[in-house]
Amino acid sequence: MEKLIPVEMTINNQHYSLQVPPSMRLLDLLREKLDFTGTKECCGIGECGVCTVLVDGKAVDSCLMLAVEADGATILTAEGLARDGHLSDLQKTFLEKGAVQCGFCTPGQLMSASYLLSQNPHPTREEVEEGMAGNLCRCGCYERIVDAVLTVSGKDGGEK
Amino acid sequence: MPDFEYVRPQNMSEAVDFLKVHGSETRILAGGTDLLIQLRNDEISSPFILDVKRISELQTGIQQKNGVVSISASATVSEIILNNLINAYFPALITAAKTIGSVQIRNRATIAGNICNASPAADSAPPLLVYGAQVVIAGSKGMRRIPLNEFFIRSGVTALQKDELVAAIELPVPTTKMGAAYLRRTRRRGHDLASVTLCCAIEQTGTVRLAYGSVGPRPVLVVDKSGILVDKKASDEAKMATLESMFAQASPSKTSMRASPAYRLAMLRVLGKEGLDLAISALDELNEGEKSLNEGGK
Numbered sequence: 001m002e003k004l005i006p007v008e009m010t011i012n013n014q015h016y017s018l019q020v021p022p023s024m025r026l027l028d029l030l031r032e033k034l035d036f037t038g039t040k041e042c043c044g045i046g047e048c049g050v051c052t053v054l055v056d057g058k059a060v061d062s063c064l065m066l067a068v069e070a071d072g073a074t075i076l077t078a079e080g081l082a083r084d085g086h087l088s089d090l091q092k093t094f095l096e097k098g099a100v101q102c103g104f105c106t107p108g109q110l111m112s113a114s115y116l117l118s119q120n121p122h123p124t125r126e127e128v129e130e131g132m133a134g135n136l137c138r139c140g141c142y143e144r145i146v147d148a149v150l151t152v153s154g155k156d157g158g159e160k
Numbered sequence: 161m162p163d164f165e166y167v168r169p170q171n172m173s174e175a176v177d178f179l180k181v182h183g184s185e186t187r188i189l190a191g192g193t194d195l196l197i198q199l200r201n202d203e204i205s206s207p208f209i210l211d212v213k214r215i216s217e218l219q220t221g222i223q224q225k226n227g228v229v230s231i232s233a234s235a236t237v238s239e240i241i242l243n244n245l246i247n248a249y250f251p252a253l254i255t256a257a258k259t260i261g262s263v264q265i266r267n268r269a270t271i272a273g274n275i276c277n278a279s280p281a282a283d284s285a286p287p288l289l290v291y292g293a294q295v296v297i298a299g300s301k302g303m304r305r306i307p308l309n310e311f312f313i314r315s316g317v318t319a320l321q322k323d324e325l326v327a328a329i330e331l332p333v334p335t336t337k338m339g340a341a342y343l344r345r346t347r348r349r350g351h352d353l354a355s356v357t358l359c360c361a362i363e364q365t366g367t368v369r370l371a372y373g374s375v376g377p378r379p380v381l382v383v384d385k386s387g388i389l390v391d392k393k394a395s396d397e398a399k400m401a402t403l404e405s406m407f408a409q410a411s412p413s414k415t416s417m418r419a420s421p422a423y424r425l426a427m428l429r430v431l432g433k434e435g436l437d438l439a440i441s442a443l444d445e446l447n448e449g450e451k452s453l454n455e456g457g458k
Contacts, residue, residue: 002163022163046261059263064264064265065268066192134264135262
């Protein structure tokens with residue numbers, strides 16, 4: 001039996017004191033233990049980006065990080081994007097632009113887009129494509145996802 | 161994922177003391193973007209995983225001291241891409257770093273991890289070799305430094321001993337102007353492992369440093385001091401013959417799924433020529449820039 005390790009972290013503005021087994025991935029902690037099921041699992045090897053969350057403000061694949069490595073970190077998942085029951089501008093724009101089809105990749109796309117805009121508030125189309133390259137969409141919504149990110153950044157003439 | 165014990169030393173002596181006793185049953189965790197995949201796929205199992213990210217001595221990031229830029233083992237690829245020193249002195253390393261994985265991977269992965277995995281296709285390896293990187297290694301007998309070219313043994317194997325860990329990678333600040341370029345071939349655009357990697361750097365003296373990877377068990381560094389490759393009067397035949405001799409150490413795997421040996425060898429030559437031209441242009445640009453600066457001052 002693996003020895004449990006005490007960890008502390010802030011997830012979506014809430015503080016957690018937890019005991020985690022060393023081999024538990026951050027993804028498993030979020031999804032299975034804490035029910036943040038917006039964070040999906042698909043490839044499990046850092047290729048698809050559906051498990052993207054922000055750790056201390058940086059987009060990472062939560063399947064490639066141990067829960068214990070997040071000890072002391074501040075984490076944001078897709079559940080933390082809305083404020084007081086209201087969708088964020090990014091979420092609204094994804095809906096308006098039809099950047100969502102089946103929706104499975106959407107939480108990861110939103111997290112990567114949030115990170116991109118936090119680093120580069122007014123990216124070019126090329127920068128959005130590069131910034132979102134770690135998130136696959138099997139419905140093929142790429143154009144609309146890029147459009148949505150550009151719209152939020154005000155690059156298309158400020159339409160919101 | 162197999163069970164293991166997680167060890168998180170707070171300083172280097174704690175880390176080294178642990179490795180002295182348990183080195184042979186320990187895997188080192190830095191960014192984890194390769195290690196976690198290997199653990200998940202049951203390709204490795206290890207009683208201990210030692211996380212180096214909170215070692216106090218490794219919190220130095222990227223610093224310049226005494227003509228050397230030192231990249232701490234905990235510095236991520238994203239930190240390297242954003243760093244002013246690396247951008248100013250080692251632009252080909254930036255080009256290479258930007259091709260590693262995706263944003264999410266680069267936010268976790270470290271350059272030290274990239275070289276410790278010793279993948280023949282490691283993107284950071286050719287530029288680090290060309291820029292003369294030294295690996296700073298901490299162990300129970302103290303610190304030692306070896307050239308990166310001696311660190312790589314073969315795919316997945318380095319000169320690192322069981323009781324050692326990489327503390328930093330050091331790059332000497334170029335003392336003369338240098339033009340450099342990094343190129344790679346992949347199966348698809350975007351997020352893919354390279355089928356061939358190549359970095360070419362040209363010094364003001366005419367010395368050409370060429371490093372290439374993914375065409376043999378380890379990345380290769382070759383240096384040509386003849387000056388033929390940068391001689392504008394030299395014939396194309398003479399240049400190709402020199403390049404050809406520099407590619408002699410390429411021996412691509414026959415079993416790799418990414419590309420056939422024939423394709424890799426053909427592309428190596430294409431990249432070699434392209435890399436040489438780009439490095440020459442980069443050096444010309446530096447010289448022109450200086451010339452116009454001098455003229456502007458008159």
